[in-house]
Amino acid sequence: MFSLPKLDYQYDALEKCISKEIMELHHSKHHQTYVDKLNAALENHADFQSKSIEELVRGVNELPKELQKPVRNFGGGHYNHSLFWKFMSPDGGGQPEGKLANDINSKYGDFQKFVDEFSAQAVGVFGSGWAWLLDDLSIVTTANQDSPIMDGEQPPILGIDVWEHAYYLDYTYKRPDYVKAFWEVVNWPEVARRYNNS
Ligand code: MN
Numbered sequence: 001m002f003s004l005p006k007l008d009y010q011y012d013a014l015e016k017c018i019s020k021e022i023m024e025l026h027h028s029k030h031h032q033t034y035v036d037k038l039n040a041a042l043e044n045h046a047d048f049q050s051k052s053i054e055e056l057v058r059g060v061n062e063l064p065k066e067l068q069k070p071v072r073n074f075g076g077g078h079y080n081h082s083l084f085w086k087f088m089s090p091d092g093g094g095q096p097e098g099k100l101a102n103d104i105n106s107k108y109g110d111f112q113k114f115v116d117e118f119s120a121q122a123v124g125v126f127g128s129g130w131a132w133l134l135d136d137l138s139i140v141t142t143a144n145q146d147s148p149i150m151d152g153e154q155p156p157i158l159g160i161d162v163w164e165h166a167y168y169l170d171y172t173y174k175r176p177d178y179v180k181a182f183w184e185v186v187n188w189p190e191v192a193r194r195y196n197n198s
Helices: 018-041 053-058 067-085 096-110 113-123 173-184 186-194
Strands: 127-132 139-142 158-161
Touching: 018 053, 053 067, 067 158, 096 113, 096 186, 113 127, 113 139, 113 186
Parallel strands: none
Antiparallel strands: 127 139, 127 158
16 A cells, blocks of 8 residues: 655755645645545555556556546645655755756756746646656646656656645745745756656
């Protein structure tokens, strides 16, 4: 059965972007609920309990009919949040280095143009969803808890949760301010590691 992953930092460690209060609710309540509901959905499906979360989410459309919706929503929620916590660090911010930096510059012109494009896409998500950077350095968005891997993509190398639960207590309706602050906590060494392994 699936379980809530431990964070690599304290709840108050990302306050350059996200308050302790949001982090605690987001991780210990929202993410925990996705895990619990995923486990409940799989209770009578022992044959799927040993799969990794990535396998389950990637193969959502081939699952038995009654599992497709819970795995899409709660499995997607568990998968997306597990990535999201890794994409941020108390030592984050700044700019990427090495091959990732060079390739971002080649594709977008410079780092700031990339930040502007990613931010515009994140701000532009209608309703609840995510913005992602894929391993070909394209930027995509998904609705709800959908993941790009449901469409056959490789795992995203960066992503931001733009559900209101991710920012409303800190920023109310000002999603652009949350997205702007996100760059202060992006864990670029982790993004680069995922990019180089892709
Ligand atoms: Mn969330």
